[in-house]
Amino acid sequence: MSEIRAVTGRDEGTRGRAARTPPLWLTALSLAAFVALIALGVWQIERRAWKLALIDRVEQRVHAPAAPIPSPASWPAVSAANDEYRHVNVAGRFLHDRETLVQAVTEEGPGYWVLTPLQRDDGTQVLVNRGFVPSERRDASTRRDGNLEGQVEITGLLRITEPKGGFLRNNVPQHNRWYSRDVAAIAAARGLHEVAPFFVDAEAGSQIAGGPIGGLTVIRFPNNHLIYALTWFALAFMLAGRLFVTFGGGLFRRRRVVQAPDGDPDAARRRTGSDAGTIVEQN
Template sequence: MTAPVPRPAEGDAPSPLRRIVFGLGAALVCLVLVGLGTWQVQRRAWKLDLIATTEARVHAAPVPAPSPPVWAGIGPGDAYRHVTLSGRFLHDRETLVQAVTDYGAGFWVITPLRRDDGTLVLVNRGFVPGDRREPAAREAGQVEGPVTVTGLLRLTEPHGAFLRSNAPAQNRWYSRDVTAIAAARGLAEVAPYFVDADAAPNPGGWPVGGLTVVSFPNNHLVYAVTWYGLALMLAAFGLFRLAGRPAGPSTGGPTRGQSLGE
């Protein structure tokens, strides 16, 4: 008679200590996931409030652009305010900042505007393509004399763009850095913000204003659902593991090497 081949023993039930450690670990991770989900819910509420506040500013009636007494207090709460200002453009001090718009690649035309009190505000007059970068190619748009500009107040954009730093010495600009542009053009008494001009047409059609993109990504609900979903899945898996019992060794049926008749 052939000796029976022993079957491999199946896993025993986990010890109480292992069950406690597993349960505490799973509970801790679940709490972290729920916390992340709740944080995203709070972020979503903040983002929705920001969007509503910004929309209200953009569509409000224009107010005078901030004057020197309040410059020190300019901050995020002033961004995208609808403002108006008057003065004369200093076209000989304009700066071209690289831009990509619905019109393609080109430049923002940033021109200082001198107000009656002698202070300066940088105005983003709008977009020009590469073949219009030279003032002579858009001479009609180089308006002389008193002008009134209406647009959106924007906060300075220091240093440059992603992976691209402004290079004032080479006259290469990737962001509208008010302080750096003012220094490079020898300007004093410059407002700490700039103004994006609205879509009022310029003579000759260039620059094209009114291209400010007011958009805030809002994916917080997706992130919240993801974190909460992971927490729920982990909780379900943990309960299944803690409540389950592995089956013991089977005692029914013949072993290998035995016949049904034995």
């Protein structure tokens, strides 16, 4: 004859909670990760707003009418945030014998930027990136026809100095190897004084026949912040879902009651559901 034994809901529930509840440290770590993921998403939204404002600001500067470069008195205050990519013009006389070649890769292929000091009437000097030349025209003797003498006026974009070198490559002034347009280092190597702390990228309209190819400035600001934000938020909500299943799933379980004949003294013990014990049948 079969014997029916009821395991009380208190005993079974205690064992179930012990098995389902993660350690306190893991719970705290999960909550901290959720907060961090939300914070990263909000930060990317803020970065996106900043990037859009930067793009709009640069677009306005590039397409504005050309204005004179900042005066020497304001040079210490020149910054990327306030001045980079301003449409400017500057006049003076090129010092072609002090030009510097900086390695470059452009839409025209590999080669060099030609940076030439421009001597101004007030005694100050401005480095001008006259444009690009391929490797076979590295020697200045191959482009003498493009080296104008006398007074010239250059129109282009104000660029901020690029100190220390290019990506994974440092400038080596003593061997005349340049990978970035480091104004201070180039000025020191060429014996220049009173040099502006920025340089000017000459635009195509300033190009001289037979000289470097101007107007190749690349203005590109990667803007993937929305994708990053959605990724962080998605991870946060996935983690929140996991926490809900772990801690809140039992709140929505439906209770089931097995009806027993009237007068059965064991009816209450044979209830089933989240508040009752497990009925085990033994032979």
